[in-house]
Amino acid sequence: MNVSVFSTEELHQAFGIEMSSVEKMGAGAGWGRVAPGVTSDPHQHDEIEMFVVVAGTGWVAFDGRRVRVEPGTVCQFEPFETHVIENDGDVDLVFFDLYWRDPARAAESAAAGGTRRRFHERPVFVFSTPPTPNGDLHLGHLSGPYLGADAYVRFQRMRGTQAWHLTGSDDFQSYVVDRARREERDPARTAEHYSAEIAATLRLMDIEVDQYTVTNQDPDYREGLRGYFSKLVGSGAVTVQETAALVDAETDAYLYEVDVAGGCPGCGGATSGNICEECGEPNTCADLADPRSGRSDAPPEQRRLPRFVLPLHEFGGEVADHHRLGRVPARLRALAERVFARGRLDIPVTHPSDWGVPPAESGAAGQVIWVWPEMSYGFLHGIEALGGRLGRTWQAAAPEQDWKFVHFFGYDNSFYHAVLYPALYRLAHPRWNPDIDYHVNEFYLLEGGKFSTSRRHAIWGKQILRPETVDAVRYHLALTRPEERRTNFELAAYTETVQRVLVDGWQGWLNDLGARVAGQYGGTAPDAGVWTPEHTAFLNRLGIRLAALADSYGQDGFSLNRAAAELDGIVADTRRFAEAEARTAQLAGWKDEARTAVALELAAAQLLARAAVPVMPRFAARLAEALGKADLASWPAQVELVTPGTRIDLEQQSYFAALPSDWPPAGGVQA
Missing domain, CATH: 2.60.120.10 (Jelly Rolls)
Known part of the structure; x- marks a missing residue:
C-alpha cells in the first residue's frame, strides 16, 4: 500500500x-x-x-x-x-x-476541438473587424477578416453550433475625418455613404452578416459606450494625466494616426501614428523617431496635454493569462511579449477631436473616446443588439462567461484585439474572463505591391463581383489569402485558377460524369455493384479528404488555404480514379464493377457540394440541386453514396465564368 x-x-x-x-x-x-x-x-x-x-x-x-x-x-x-x-x-x-x-x-x-469540447453548446460570436467607412472594400479587405468569418460561421452552423457573424462600420475613426476633409464634406455624411457601400459589397461577396452596427446611427450606442468608459475610469486604472503629445506647428492641430508619421519605436521602420503595420507594435506618436506632420510641412511640436491614460504595462500578467485560455497564434503571443518588455507603456484612451463620443467624465474637455478602445465595447454592443432581434437577453453591460468570441482581423490590428482589449475587459468587467479565439491574416498584395487607393492600385469588390463570378473569386481568395505570410493577388493567376482549376477541372469532370450517367444509366444514379480493392481505397481517400476539410474549417485548425486545396483534391483524386476505371467501364464482364465506380464518382460530387458550402455557397447549392437536392444544412459525418435512382442533371451545367473580355475596366482597376 x-x-x-x-x-x-x-x-x-x-x-x-x-x-x-x-x-x-x-x-x-x-x-x-x-x-x-x-x-x-x-x-x-x-x-x-x-x-x-x-x-x-x-x-x-x-x-x-x-x-x-x-x-x-x-x-x-x-x-x-x-x-x-x-x-x-x-x-x-x-x-x-x-x-x-x-x-x-x-x-x-x-x-473534437481540443480545448473547446463544449464549443458547439455555447453561443459563438464571430467578429470581423469593423471596417473604416472612408472607402469601399477591395480584394485585400475581402480576402481577410470578412471571407474568413463568413466561411467559419457557415461551417459551424453545419456542425450545429449557434454561431453569428457580427461587424459594422467603425464611424468615429480619424481616417473618416481625413477622407471627409479631402472630399469637402462632413464626417457623418462621409461615414454614412461609405458604410452603405461597404454593406453592399459584402452582400455582393455573399458574406452574410447577422449584426451590422453603424456606430454613428445606432440610437443606443453612445450612451452604452459612455457607460462602459465610466467603468474603466471607475476602476481607478484609467485616469487623467498630462503626457507628451504632438501638434502641428503651423495649424496647432493635434496629431495622431493618419496625421503623423515617423520611425517606429519598436522596429525602427516607417509607420503612421499609434500603430506600426509592419511589426504590429503601438506608439504614442510622441515617441516616433523624426515625426512628420500630415497637416503642414513644419516639424511637429511636442507638448504635454491632459488625456485619459491607461497604464497598460501593469497588465502583462492578465494578458498572458488570457492568452492561455483560447486560440492565440504564436505571433500574437510574441507581440505581447515585446510590448510588455518595454517596461512602461501609458496609452492615451481619449484624444482631442470634435468627431466621436465624448466621455461622461470631466477632465479632458474637447476630447473623445479613442476609437480603438471604443471598439472593445462595440463588440459587446453588437451582441446585445443581435440578442434583441433574436429574443435573447444578452446585455453589453453584463457579458456572460458562456459567451465564446472568435475574432478575425489583419495583423496590423493585433495589438488592439489581443493585448489592449483583454486589459480593458478586465477593468470594465472584473468577474468576466473572456474566452476568445484569434484568427489573424497578413497583408494581401496586388501584383507585388500593397493595395493603394492613392496610387490607383486596387481591385474593388464591386468591379469584379457578379453573380457569375462570386464563387470563383471566393475560391481564389480562399486559396491565396495571406494566412501566415503575405501573399499576392495576380490577375493572371486568378484567370488561370478559373479556367484550369474550376472550368476545365471541376466543371469538365462534372459535365463528363453527367454525360456518362445519362448515356449509361438513363440519367439516374446507379446503385453500387461489385466492389474492387481500388474502389474501397478510393472511398477511404474521400474519407481522408472529408476529415482534412473538417479540420481546415474547424475552430483549432482553421485555414481556408488548406480547405480550398482539399476541395480541389477531391476533384483531382476523382479524375484520376475515373481515368483508371475507364479502362474497363465498357467491358461486358465488368458492368457491376463499372457502376460501383460511377456511384463512387457521384459520391465524390456530393461530397464536393457539401464540403464547398463554407467557401462557395452558390456553387454548392447548384451542384446539390443537380444531384437531386443533396443535404447542405449539415456537415457530413462520412462519405455517402447518392441514393440510387436519383435524377442527375450534371451534363449541361455551367458553374463558373471567366472575367469578361473587356476586363479590367477602362482606367485601370481603381474605383
Whole structure:
C-alpha cells in the first residue's frame, strides 16, 4: 500500500498555485493548495486529470462554465480541456490531483476541438473587424477578416453550433475625418455613404452578416459606450494625466494616426501614428523617431496635454493569462511579449477631436473616446443588439462567461484585439474572463505591391463581383489569402485558377460524369455493384479528404488555404480514379464493377457540394440541386453514396465564368 499525507513543506509553485508530487501511485499524482483569493493559471495538457477537493471551497472554470466545488467534489478534465481553479473563501482550498495519459482519448479530444469540447453548446460570436467607412472594400479587405468569418460561421452552423457573424462600420475613426476633409464634406455624411457601400459589397461577396452596427446611427450606442468608459475610469486604472503629445506647428492641430508619421519605436521602420503595420507594435506618436506632420510641412511640436491614460504595462500578467485560455497564434503571443518588455507603456484612451463620443467624465474637455478602445465595447454592443432581434437577453453591460468570441482581423490590428482589449475587459468587467479565439491574416498584395487607393492600385469588390463570378473569386481568395505570410493577388493567376482549376477541372469532370450517367444509366444514379480493392481505397481517400476539410474549417485548425486545396483534391483524386476505371467501364464482364465506380464518382460530387458550402455557397447549392437536392444544412459525418435512382442533371451545367473580355475596366482597376 502507498499512503500520502498532505504536507505544506513539499509544496512548490506551479500553474500559479502550490503543488506537490506523490510517487508510486500508478499514475501522476500530487497535492494542490490554492490560497484564499488566488486563481490558478489557465492551462491545458494532453493528460486526463482529476481533482478531488478535500478542504475549502471555490470554483473550477472550464470551457466557459464555472462549477462550485467543496470537500467531496470530484472534477475530471479531458485532454486539452482548459481549466482553472479559484479560491474565493477564507481558508486554503486543498485538492488531491491525479493525471494519466490515454493516447486514444487525446487523439479523440484533439479531433473534437481540443480545448473547446463544449464549443458547439455555447453561443459563438464571430467578429470581423469593423471596417473604416472612408472607402469601399477591395480584394485585400475581402480576402481577410470578412471571407474568413463568413466561411467559419457557415461551417459551424453545419456542425450545429449557434454561431453569428457580427461587424459594422467603425464611424468615429480619424481616417473618416481625413477622407471627409479631402472630399469637402462632413464626417457623418462621409461615414454614412461609405458604410452603405461597404454593406453592399459584402452582400455582393455573399458574406452574410447577422449584426451590422453603424456606430454613428445606432440610437443606443453612445450612451452604452459612455457607460462602459465610466467603468474603466471607475476602476481607478484609467485616469487623467498630462503626457507628451504632438501638434502641428503651423495649424496647432493635434496629431495622431493618419496625421503623423515617423520611425517606429519598436522596429525602427516607417509607420503612421499609434500603430506600426509592419511589426504590429503601438506608439504614442510622441515617441516616433523624426515625426512628420500630415497637416503642414513644419516639424511637429511636442507638448504635454491632459488625456485619459491607461497604464497598460501593469497588465502583462492578465494578458498572458488570457492568452492561455483560447486560440492565440504564436505571433500574437510574441507581440505581447515585446510590448510588455518595454517596461512602461501609458496609452492615451481619449484624444482631442470634435468627431466621436465624448466621455461622461470631466477632465479632458474637447476630447473623445479613442476609437480603438471604443471598439472593445462595440463588440459587446453588437451582441446585445443581435440578442434583441433574436429574443435573447444578452446585455453589453453584463457579458456572460458562456459567451465564446472568435475574432478575425489583419495583423496590423493585433495589438488592439489581443493585448489592449483583454486589459480593458478586465477593468470594465472584473468577474468576466473572456474566452476568445484569434484568427489573424497578413497583408494581401496586388501584383507585388500593397493595395493603394492613392496610387490607383486596387481591385474593388464591386468591379469584379457578379453573380457569375462570386464563387470563383471566393475560391481564389480562399486559396491565396495571406494566412501566415503575405501573399499576392495576380490577375493572371486568378484567370488561370478559373479556367484550369474550376472550368476545365471541376466543371469538365462534372459535365463528363453527367454525360456518362445519362448515356449509361438513363440519367439516374446507379446503385453500387461489385466492389474492387481500388474502389474501397478510393472511398477511404474521400474519407481522408472529408476529415482534412473538417479540420481546415474547424475552430483549432482553421485555414481556408488548406480547405480550398482539399476541395480541389477531391476533384483531382476523382479524375484520376475515373481515368483508371475507364479502362474497363465498357467491358461486358465488368458492368457491376463499372457502376460501383460511377456511384463512387457521384459520391465524390456530393461530397464536393457539401464540403464547398463554407467557401462557395452558390456553387454548392447548384451542384446539390443537380444531384437531386443533396443535404447542405449539415456537415457530413462520412462519405455517402447518392441514393440510387436519383435524377442527375450534371451534363449541361455551367458553374463558373471567366472575367469578361473587356476586363479590367477602362482606367485601370481603381474605383
